[in-house]
Amino acid sequence: MSRESVLKIEESRKLQNWQAWPAYGVIGVGVALLASQIFGFALIDVLWPGFVLAPGLLLLWPAYNATPERPSRLSFLAVPGAMFITIAALLFVMNLSNYFEAWAYSWPLVIASVAWGLMYIRRFEPHHSIHQSGYRFMRFMVLLAMGLVVFFEVIVFGSVNPLLPLAVIGFGVYLLVKERRNGKR
DSSP, rough: OOHHHHHHHHHHHHHHHHHHHHHHHHHHHHHHHHHHHTTOOOOOHHHHTHHHHHHHHHHHHHHOOOOOOOTTTTTTHHHHHHHHHHHHHHHHHHHHOOGGGGGGHHHHHHHHHHHHHHHTTTTOOOOOOOHHHHHHHHHHHHHHHHHHHHIIIISSOOOOOOHHHHHHHHHHHHHHHHHHHHHHO
């Protein structure tokens, strides 16, 4: 089989996959409508964070489409895209829990998403300094968010959810296990 034949077959498969996306979308809408009917909720009450998610995904698209051979000049849009995606995820969780007071301590996660966006732009350069400094920055922001959770939930709001101590204990165990794994290397 010639190289040209292989490329034509690959292009045909890509086109078929691309043409299948509308069908996947229609199936997804049908599943969402069915779930809303079965469980008795309005879709807009659950899915409105998608109006923030969609622009985030669109902003991430140029960086996603980039390759090492064909970088995109618009890859820098991955940074605001990552921020939009993080905000959408936070809105979705806060919307489900109906606890929007969490904005008081979740903002460091939005700032951490800047590092995620920068690291995504440079994903084809694994030895770039942004990866090491980005992971450190994201770790710091997650720890800051956790500290703010404890401060706000215990001291300011005076409400301790039973899951909060378990989450703090779990994160501490994770840090210990990770540190021991790094020590064995």
